[in-house]
Amino acid sequence: MTRHSLSLLIRNEPGALARIVVLFSSRGVEVESLSLGPAERGDLSRLDVVVDLQPGRTPDQLIKQLGRIVDVKNVVDRTHDEALERPA
Template structure:
């Protein structure tokens, strides 16, 4: 498994986190850590998640799939250099 950090802005509505987790589960993604905090706006939250993907699998497809969820406002895979700075 290779580790990847994803950062996303998620609507702050019931079931939003569950839909993200179901997507991870159905695609065999291992969630290593997850942090979810409300933003100042209140209607959205920021979610940072460290995921494990099978060797050779890029996070790009996962980012595309997450961005199709209605509750996900934006999602990016954090670059390796930035990941090293945050200690992931």
């Protein structure tokens, strides 16, 4: 499995997080960590998630699938951002 850090902007709507988690579950994506908090705009939240993808799956595929969820406004792959890397 390969680990990826994603940052999403999602609408503050009932069921938004559930729809994202269902997508992860149905695609066999393991969630290693998840953090949800308010974004700059009051109608949006920021969801930071670290996921493990099965062999053959790319983060680009997952990002496109997440982008199809009506509550997801933006998805960024932050896997290689130095500020997010943790020492081993």
